[in-house]
Amino acid sequence: MTLAWLSYPGSTSWVLASIFVGLSVATLFVIIAHLADRERDLRELWARMKTWWIIMIVLALALGSAEAWRPAPYMFFGFISFIGLKEFLSMVPTRRVDRPVFVIAYLTIAMQYVWASSLHYHGLFQMSLFVYVCPLIVVVMLINQRTEGFLTSLGTMLCGLLIAVYAPSHLAHLFALPPGANPQGGAIGLVLYVVLLSQGNDIAQYVWGKCLGRRRIIPLVSPNKTWEGFGGGVVTTTLASLVIAPYLTPFSILGSMALGAIIAVAGFLGDVFISAIKRDVGVKDASMFLPGHGGMLDRIDSLTITAPLFFHLTYYFVYMKGGWVCSTLSFG
């Protein structure tokens, strides 16, 4: 089997290679831990590790195929949206009379990723969910004339679309930016940047919280989150951004530091946001789709806020060259 169709521009291939080296080292550590103490139950950790491998391999294949086969990243993120929406609709209370609305919700995924495929559709990509899909859902819901639970049902549906479809589609929309926007690594570099920092921030906050965590930040929603973990995460992610930004993105030193901090704070918010939803409906994991991790929504929780934010900041400051903000204040 040849993988000749894969192409990774600039230094993205090196970044991907280092990720796989890192994964190998982590896997080796798990094996050593198992050999050192065979009594310890490492099945959960092992499942988690295995799933990380699968996630990274599929991500690398999907991103690398973009050059040879344009739909590849859209299909990949569309699939993530599909699983996420399915998890969301399975865990929240819904009404049987709304079955036609679910069909519309799932069709919205296809629509949103078609709009994501080109900057010509950028306007539709940004607003069709609110201007077209929302009224359509309202109309379909009105057919049954059942008003009890109407607002709850409409609200959950829109929230689900926002979390599972609108937010992840921004990662795919990065592939619609012209290649000149990021000579370092193209869209692949931008996607890797935001995904690595969001996931790395989760891990950094967890590790800092485990080591130093004392004062809890939001105990009623997420009892394990601490100020120390949050602060450590912000610092670590900002520094990590400073290190990887030159290889993956066109951002300046100041820009990459700011983005790192923004991703750390927004990632924390996304994490707590999904936690609050899960706590409200009384589930621990959104599903068992990713063994060792829980569901897709548990994995992409921080991206639900970081992805759209990152896209718009990049779009504004790189593609639009800062708009009038930069020309007026004359920086950038």
Next chain:
Amino acid sequence: MFYFILRVIFHIFLLRPFMYVWVGFNVKHIERLPQKGPAIIVGNHNSHLDTLALETLLPLHFLKKIRPVAAADYFLGKGFLSWFMLRIMRIIPVCRGASTGTSDPLATCHEALKRGHILIIYPEGSRGSPGKMEEFKKGIAWLATQHPDVPVYPVCLNGLGKVLPKGSIFPIPFFCDVAVGETMYGTEDRGSFLCRLESCMRSLACEIKVQPWI
């Protein structure tokens, strides 16, 4: 043999992709599922997909042995459906309601168990409303107590009633929660076995939490 190949093709190319991608499972205690036949799998019935889901959860090499027990009055005598059920799904048709003649209505089930088959049976008798468990019929108790050496596997399925409830034809994607219970044997009398089975199913239903329709 020809029908068996058709059944394998149906499973690999249609049923399993549909079940794993379109529907999706959250399975608790999957390791408790039968490793060999004969066995009786007892499920709660909410949707036509229940049998297809249970067959998907079992490994492919069991396909020769799996025999769903299905209502003769519903599935037989309707042309294609009847052909599909008998040849591809390989159901054991059973007459519902009180038996009228002298012959045992479960004779074919006994026969299948003796040949090492895995029966799938729904003691509720009908699909009922989603998320609600009806009272169990006694057929399963007859079967289990007459074969006290055959393990009974209670499996609670939840969520498929939302994917394809009674009366709808288009399956909408939802995750389906499955909990497999501890193996049971029909060593006591029929009444207490049925009680034990029912309480086991209820505790399994509590173990998985699925949002019902509101």
